[in-house]
Amino acid sequence: MTGPLSFSGFLGSRVHLGVTGSVAAYKALDLLRLLTGAGCSVSATLTESARRFVTPLSFQALGADPVFGGMFKEGENPFGHLAPGKTAQVMVIAPASANTLARLANGLADDMLSCQALAFSGPLILAPAMNPNMWAAPATRENWTRLLARGVRGVEPEAGPVACGDQGQGRLAALSEIQAAVLRALAPQDMAGKRVLVSLGPTREAWDPVRFWSNASSGLMGASLAVAAWLRGAEVTAVAGPAQVELPRGLTRVDVTTAAEMHAACLDLWPRMDVACMTAAVSDFRPEPYGDTKFKKDKAADGLTIRFLANADILKDMGARKKKGQVLVGFAAETSDLETQARAKLKAKHLDMVVANRVDLPDSGFGGSNNTVCVLDRRGRLEHWTALPKTEVAWRIWDLLPQL
Numbered sequence: 001m002t003g004p005l006s007f008s009g010f011l012g013s014r015v016h017l018g019v020t021g022s023v024a025a026y027k028a029l030d031l032l033r034l035l036t037g038a039g040c041s042v043s044a045t046l047t048e049s050a051r052r053f054v055t056p057l058s059f060q061a062l063g064a065d066p067v068f069g070g071m072f073k074e075g076e077n078p079f080g081h082l083a084p085g086k087t088a089q090v091m092v093i094a095p096a097s098a099n100t101l102a103r104l105a106n107g108l109a110d111d112m113l114s115c116q117a118l119a120f121s122g123p124l125i126l127a128p129a130m131n132p133n134m135w136a137a138p139a140t141r142e143n144w145t146r147l148l149a150r151g152v153r154g155v156e157p158e159a160g161p162v163a164c165g166d167q168g169q170g171r172l173a174a175l176s177e178i179q180a181a182v183l184r185a186l187a188p189q190d191m192a193g194k195r196v197l198v199s200l201g202p203t204r205e206a207w208d209p210v211r212f213w214s215n216a217s218s219g220l221m222g223a224s225l226a227v228a229a230w231l232r233g234a235e236v237t238a239v240a241g242p243a244q245v246e247l248p249r250g251l252t253r254v255d256v257t258t259a260a261e262m263h264a265a266c267l268d269l270w271p272r273m274d275v276a277c278m279t280a281a282v283s284d285f286r287p288e289p290y291g292d293t294k295f296k297k298d299k300a301a302d303g304l305t306i307r308f309l310a311n312a313d314i315l316k317d318m319g320a321r322k323k324k325g326q327v328l329v330g331f332a333a334e335t336s337d338l339e340t341q342a343r344a345k346l347k348a349k350h351l352d353m354v355v356a357n358r359v360d361l362p363d364s365g366f367g368g369s370n371n372t373v374c375v376l377d378r379r380g381r382l383e384h385w386t387a388l389p390k391t392e393v394a395w396r397i398w399d400l401l402p403q404l
């Protein structure tokens with residue numbers, strides 16, 4: 001599993017997964033896999049209607065334990081309706097039907113899942129799925145508002161085509177959104193109250209309408225940092241160059257293309273931030289633009305020389321404007337002399353910490369899911385980390401924040 005949500009450090013956490021009657025019930029099996037993949041142990045309850053769409057056996061086979069069904073069956077634990085409240089840190093109901101929302105909003109306790117939800121005092125996450133007319137119905141709106149006002153965490157459905165062929169808001173949210181909400185509810189909230197800026201991905205500098213200058217940055221390192229900070233409670237703004245990375249809805253995303261756009265966005269945001277971590281692989285140069293029409297190759301039969309102009313150094317400009325109390329972390333992409341280059345960049349750009357990585361080795365840098373880094377802070381602390389998933393590198397970087 002790769003991606004900015006593939007954190008695996010949730011071993012020992014217990015999640016209770018409720019599944020209700022909806023065509024989207026099959027998606028709960030994938031959610032179960034995402035949660036066990038993050039290290040969580042998961043128990044589950046399938047309502048009677050859910051069991052018409054999916055079977056308890058599938059959940060058991062994918063590791064859910066125990067899987068609850070109806071209440072008060074002979075030979076079964078008579079206190080199953082209280083079990084998640086005693087053992088799980090988070091309860092998530094996905095998909096949550098309109099009927100389930102109505103039951104929960106009114107405090108009904110007439111089946112196993114509604115009893116378990118009523119007896120659960122930890123974070124409750126609801127991811128509804130239903131026909132768009134049912135979602136828009138005044139009764140459902142009222143139930144949803146009441147549930148949110150009570151502190152329930154909602155992962156609202158998406159707009160699009162639904163199973164019956166209708167269009168509108170009602171499709172179960174992307175599983176990554178539900179997974180993100182669960183992980184955030186489980187994570188320590190040690191970055192709560194911090195405003196964090198992360199730059200990520202490459203920048204792209206056009207030469208003519210069909211050609212540009214860029215690099216192979218995937219944006220995964222920055223996305224992992226942005227998501228990790230958000231999971232730990234921070235308010236996060238990600239300034240993203242053209243990279244194919246998904247970020248949970250809870251983060252603010254500012255999409256940019258060129259280094260100049262990234263420079264403007266980051267410098268505008270920086271005065272309102274507590275922390276910035278600049279991972280973007282910014283193009284240091286941009287080609288002098290050819291113009292608005294496509295360059296034809298017969299104009300350069302003997303080869304082509306393009307002049308490049310220098311771009312501003314975003315991180316350096318932020319370092320020069322850093323106020324007391326702000327923390328600035330930079331990256332250093334290198335192909336040699338990791339430590340020497342890291343020290344030079346730490347000093348030249350007024351950083352509190354620099355994370356240097358080799359971009360010419362397997363298991364490190366652009367493109368892959370792992371990174372091998374060395375971390376140097378302004379007090380002289382130096383650490384070399386072995387190859388780790390980028391998500392784990394991100395988590396460890398934020399662990400160092402209180403010491404900066």
Ligand code: CTP
Binds near residue numbers: 278283312331345
């Ligand atoms: N950076 C930046 N703006 C630039 C270039 C780099 O903000 N125009 C930031 C990167 O996001 C990274 C750090 O500066 O956090 C170091 O980037 P890197 O590419 O390693 O080094 P450069 O400063 O560009 O220097 P060089 O390419 O000569 O190593």
